[in-house]
Amino acid sequence: MKAKVYLKKIRKMDAMINADIEELAQLEALATKTGAVMGGERVQTSGSQQKMADCVVKIVEMKDKINTEIDSYINHKAEARRMLCECSADCIMLLQKRYFGVYDDAKKKTVYKTWEEIAADMNFTYKWVSGGLHQRALSQFQKAMDERIKDDETADVK
Template sequence: MNAKEYLRQIRKIDTMIANKTAEAEHWKAVAQNICTYSEAERVQSSGNKQKMADAVCRYVSIEQDIDNALSDLILTRKEVIASIEQLETSEYDVLHKVYVQYKDFTEIADIMGKSYSWVTTVHGRALANLQKIIKEREKAEHEYTESKEKEEPQTT
């Protein structure tokens, strides 16, 4: 995984949560708007209760998906922030502002009192340094996995 993809995980999960929240609100409204009471002449019908049950089930399912996505978001944010904290202060600050706070380069330049080109230069350097960190971590994980596989007894 390259550094930008790694950093963009936060926004992707955040966007998924926002979309699922909108979907959950839709199904909640559907469930609440299905009315079984009527003062008019009673007519035998079926389906209203089933539609409400279906809407409630979908709502509950989406709420569970949102809870899972929130857990993923918390873990991913924690991991990404820990990774960029290993960088030099200005590199960390720029990456945090772009990928955690969702600020654009112009806004960051204004906040930091620097030029746009300074921000883009630091951003590029930070991505390159983060890529090295990611590769080192992947290499260490690969070596760890290989050593564990060698330790396990072969059963055949």
């Protein structure tokens, strides 16, 4: 796997978790509405109760899915961080801001910096950050990935 693909997976996993959290919020809102529909002079209410039960099951399943995704995300990110340690300081800073993201307290979420923002933060030009330094960082990360794979294969043979 190429370094850039591996690193982009972190952002993709984060986006999927956020999308599932939003879907969970919608399901929870729907469950509240489903429970509030009871009223009037209906005699048969099992349909409403069944909808509520179905909604609760979907909520539990979605929570389980999110927890599994979070575990996978944490493991993938931790592995990437171990490989990141093999890179130079400037490369670590660039990859951290671009692919790992930075938590923004005001927005209450992880934000990923643009090339312009990274260049300004690092006092480098946009061209250097988005071109030369990025390529150097990817190359160093790829080397660390290749070493990790080689180490894993060696361990499997023993």
